Amino acid sequence: MKFGLFYELSVPRPWTRESERTVYDNALEQVKLADELGFDQVWAVEHHFLEEYSHCPAPELFLTACAMVTKKIRVGFGIVVCVPEFNHPIKIAERTAVLDILSGGRVEVGTGRSATWTELAGFNASPDITKKSWDEFVRCLPRMWTSDKFEFEGEFWSMPRRTILPKVYQRPHPPMWVAVTSPGTELDAADRGLGSLGLTFGQFAEQEKRIAEYRRRIQLCEPVGEFVNDQVSTVNFLYCHEDDAVGLKTGRQMANHFNYLAAQLMSVRETYPSKSYPSLGLLPQLRRQATGPESSEQAGEGLCLGGPERITRALKRWEACGVDRVNFLINTAETIPQADVLASLRLFGKEVMPALNGSKS
Amino acid sequence: MPIFGELELGTIAGELPQMRHLDTEAWELPKAEILQLACEIADGSRVLLPRALHPAIPEYVTFVVTRYPESPVGPFDLAQVRLMARAGVHPRGYVLSAVASTATAAAELRERWGFPATPGEITVRRYHDRVAASVRRDGAMILEMALIDPEIVSGSDLQYIHGVTLARVDGATQLIQVDAHYTLHKAARGRAHVSRFEAEAWHAAPIKLSMPISASTSTSDTDLPRIRFVMDPEIPVVRGTRKVR
Numbered sequence: 001m002k003f004g005l006f007y008e009l010s011v012p013r014p015w016t017r018e019s020e021r022t023v024y025d026n027a028l029e030q031v032k033l034a035d036e037l038g039f040d041q042v043w044a045v046e047h048h049f050l051e052e053y054s055h056c057p058a059p060e061l062f063l064t065a066c067a068m069v070t071k072k073i074r075v076g077f078g079i080v081v082c083v084p085e086f087n088h089p090i091k092i093a094e095r096t097a098v099l100d101i102l103s104g105g106r107v108e109v110g111t112g113r114s115a116t117w118t119e120l121a122g123f124n125a126s127p128d129i130t131k132k133s134w135d136e137f138v139r140c141l142p143r144m145w146t147s148d149k150f151e152f153e154g155e156f157w158s159m160p161r162r163t164i165l166p167k168v169y170q171r172p173h174p175p176m177w178v179a180v181t182s183p184g185t186e187l188d189a190a191d192r193g194l195g196s197l198g199l200t201f202g203q204f205a206e207q208e209k210r211i212a213e214y215r216r217r218i219q220l221c222e223p224v225g226e227f228v229n230d231q232v233s234t235v236n237f238l239y240c241h242e243d244d245a246v247g248l249k250t251g252r253q254m255a256n257h258f259n260y261l262a263a264q265l266m267s268v269r270e271t272y273p274s275k276s277y278p279s280l281g282l283l284p285q286l287r288r289q290a291t292g293p294e295s296s297e298q299a300g301e302g303l304c305l306g307g308p309e310r311i312t313r314a315l316k317r318w319e320a321c322g323v324d325r326v327n328f329l330i331n332t333a334e335t336i337p338q339a340d341v342l343a344s345l346r347l348f349g350k351e352v353m354p355a356l357n358g359s360k361s
Numbered sequence: 362m363p364i365f366g367e368l369e370l371g372t373i374a375g376e377l378p379q380m381r382h383l384d385t386e387a388w389e390l391p392k393a394e395i396l397q398l399a400c401e402i403a404d405g406s407r408v409l410l411p412r413a414l415h416p417a418i419p420e421y422v423t424f425v426v427t428r429y430p431e432s433p434v435g436p437f438d439l440a441q442v443r444l445m446a447r448a449g450v451h452p453r454g455y456v457l458s459a460v461a462s463t464a465t466a467a468a469e470l471r472e473r474w475g476f477p478a479t480p481g482e483i484t485v486r487r488y489h490d491r492v493a494a495s496v497r498r499d500g501a502m503i504l505e506m507a508l509i510d511p512e513i514v515s516g517s518d519l520q521y522i523h524g525v526t527l528a529r530v531d532g533a534t535q536l537i538q539v540d541a542h543y544t545l546h547k548a549a550r551g552r553a554h555v556s557r558f559e560a561e562a563w564h565a566a567p568i569k570l571s572m573p574i575s576a577s578t579s580t581s582d583t584d585l586p587r588i589r590f591v592m593d594p595e596i597p598v599v600r601g602t603r604k605v606r
Contacts, residue, residue, distance in 0.1 A: 013362060051418050052363060118418055121401070121572065263450035264363045264418050270452055271399045271421070271445075272575045273518040273550040 001319050001356050004041035004076065004327040005034050006235050009056040010261060012333035020055055026338045028065055030330060033342055035070035037349030041108060042066055043076030043197075043327055046086075049122045052333060053261040060095045067103035075103050076327075078110020078197070079179040082137035084156050085125040086114070089137050090164060093144035097168045105169040110197045111138050112179035115277065117266045127268045128276050131188075132156070138176065138192060142225035145173040172226035177233065182278070186214045193223025198234040203301050204317055207234065211322040231324040236304045236314075238328035239336065240348040244307030247344075250336060251305025258332040304328065308351035315356055363418075366410025366446070370534055370594060373527075376564070378471035378478075380530035380537070383605050385473040388585040392546075394428040395581055396485060396494050397521075398506050398553040399445075399574040405567040406444055410455060411527060411594035413536060413601055414446040421445050422568060423454055423522075424506055424555065426494040428485055437466035438483035440496045440504065441476075442563040443524060448598040453525045453538070458563040460496050460503075474585055475528025475537040477564070491551075492578050503562040508551040508576035516545030519577050527594060536592040541583050548579040 011023050031042050044059035044066075056062065063075040077099060080092055100107040113130035114120050120127050133156040144150050145168045151161040168174055177197035178189035186196045196214050198207070211232050218230050237258070239251030268277040302318065304311045304326070318326060331341050401421045410416055425441045439461050443454030460481035461467035470476035481498035492511060496504040523540040530537070553573035560568045593601030 013364065049418075117574065121419075121574070260450055261363065264415055264447055266417055266419065266421075269520055270522070271423075271520075273514050273520075273548075273577055275514070275518065278518070 001315065001323070002040035002325045003353065004039055004043060004074075004233075004325060005031060006327035006329050007042070007044045007056060007059075007062070008047065008054040008329070008332075009044070009062070010053055010258070010333040011055045012052060023055065023334065024062065026331075026334070026341070027062070028069060029338070030341060030345065031066045031073065032069045033345055035073040037345060038353060039073055039349075040325070041074040041076050041327070043078060043108075043110065045079050046081050048086075048119050050116070050118060050265055053265060060099050064099055064102055067099070067106060072106075074106040074108055075099065076108045076110055076177075078108070078177065079112035079199075080110065081114050081119075082111050082134040083113055083120070083123070083125050083130050084133055085123040089140050089144070089157060090159065092137070093141055093164055094166075096141075096174065097145065097166045100169040100174055101166060103169075107168070107170065107174040108177060109141070109174050110177040110179055111141075111194075115181060115267055117268050117270065117272055120268065127272050127274045129156070131276050138178070138194065139224045141176070142173050146226060175229045175231075176225055177229065183210065186210050187217050190214045190217035191221055193218065193221040193225060193228035193230075195229040195231045195233065198232065200235070204321055207302075207318075207323070208321040215322065232322055233325035233327060234318065234323050235327050235329065236302070236318075238304045238311070238330050238344065238348060240304070240306075240308060240311055240344045240352065242307065242347065244310055247306040247310075250340070251303070254329075254332050254335045255303065255305065257335045258329060261333060308347060308355075311348070312352050312355045315352065319356065363415045363447070364407070365412050365597070366414045366416065367407045368409060368411045368594070370411075373564070374534070376477065377534060378475045378526070378528040380475050380528045381472050383530060383537075383588050383591065385588050387587050388433055389582075390429050390432055390584055391582045392430050393581050393583045394430075394485065394578070395521075395583075396426045396492055396508060396576070396578045398424045398508065398555060398576045400424075400553060400555060400570045401572040401574060403569040403571050405569070406565075408567055409444055409457060409565060410446055411536060413592055413594050413596060413598050414448055414453065414455060414525075417445045417447065417452070421574060422457075422565075422570070424504065424558075425454075426483060426485060426496070426506075432466070434465045434469055435463070438462040438485065439466070439470070439476075439478070440481075440483050440494070441524070442504075442565055444565070444568075445522070446525075448525065448536075448538075448592065448602075452522045454522050456524055456526045457565045460498055470585075471528075474539050474588070475526035475530070476539075477526065498562060501559070501562070502557055503559040504555075505557040506553070506555045508549070508578055509554050511549040511551045511578065514548050514550050514577075516548045516579065518550070519545060519548050519579055525592075530591075534594060536594050537588055538590040538592070539585065540589065541586060543579075544582040546580045546582070548577065550575060550577045552576060
């Protein structure tokens, strides 16, 4: 099992000139330590307009900084929003290649389509067509990275024959992933030979079922890239403390704060009826997890909060469910002081990683 | 922490509905026809929102016109303007003002669920390319809106958000959660178009409509339920919510 960090880069109010800089500086320090401890990857999302929840509209810039202060940790560019109003596909291909060169071939690419009205309407993008545009983008990107010359005539974008430069450093190209929040999206990933980058905190039984179906479907895939990425990644909270009770209490405060901020945002489904967003998705699910029947002690099922033994048990369960990678949210809106976040990472590296197939080996 | 509403309760104290009690019995409301439009609004609405609630990001309102063919007080129509918000982590529609098509319905809605309802005239008309609604009060047109180009969707594509009213009850000013149930039989969506919105007439003077979001219409079996939760309007709901039953 491999471990990573996952950044939304949330910034609490009141916003001062220094508050955003502090969040970015703290994150860079955390990534540097994670690299030293043997974490395998760091992901940064692309979000826009999501007050407090995520001040991370340019993840490739943050990840470039990460790459410059680290040696081994891979940099996960994503979720890149594959909607033309947000990002032109040529620019995605180019920025990915530059990041791959600067990082020495450490890029992974996560693709998605946004789930909030807040963002989609902000770019004047129609929620009805995001799935189709995402599909077009993910089929083009590998060809843009690997073809000497590329031309395309599509429904959402077109270009005449050109040489897209530079080329990615990795050969044939970086691993590609799909952000999975709504049930069923993991099958879209499987059908295209793409990794499942889970972004929900679902319970073991549900995740196990979805992973099994993903594994079955990807055997039959028509890969959009030069190779099949059949890995399953999931996201989790992490706060590790010698005192299990302290770890649980502090970690839950962080998790609750994250859910609270997420719940303030406006999911597409809240107000725009569309077949393109048929399920509740991440935000309502977080609301349910924060306040529904699952919010009792059982809500902790699978969350990596508490002492090293509890966290090790949870991760072994995830491993048994078929998860290959776990990416951790290690703070939200600076709820936990930076020194404690770093201590949590160190303890995790010392006590938990050796107990699993951590990437340190 | 997200920003909160900034309503000064004193500014509307004299206008608040007076409820009889919190032991309101439910009304079954079959075959209701619901027309709902959502519109983003310019900043400035926070002064209308109780301090217990967070404004939505982005801020927006919904216009809900419902035709109830059957109810314990006979057929009536109800138009509401709701400022959309969050009660903690839950989406809620804070009812700024309402118009009911009969005086009896308006009085009952005020006294049972705290709707800030007054009598007026409501029309709903269905055409091949639109569903239009208008609201008049005291002879003046205060709302004209339409769903344009209806397109059939699944009922499961629609989401109705629970309402919250502000009223006097048991000697205190309280937020009342009105969490209706819906069984949808038919649903359609379309573009939202508001041709007239007299904000002052809806106690919503600072609100300026900006971008239309969506419009939907449905036929639903619904209700006005027993009251389950009330909230202190002055403190965050995570601390100020009281379960009634």
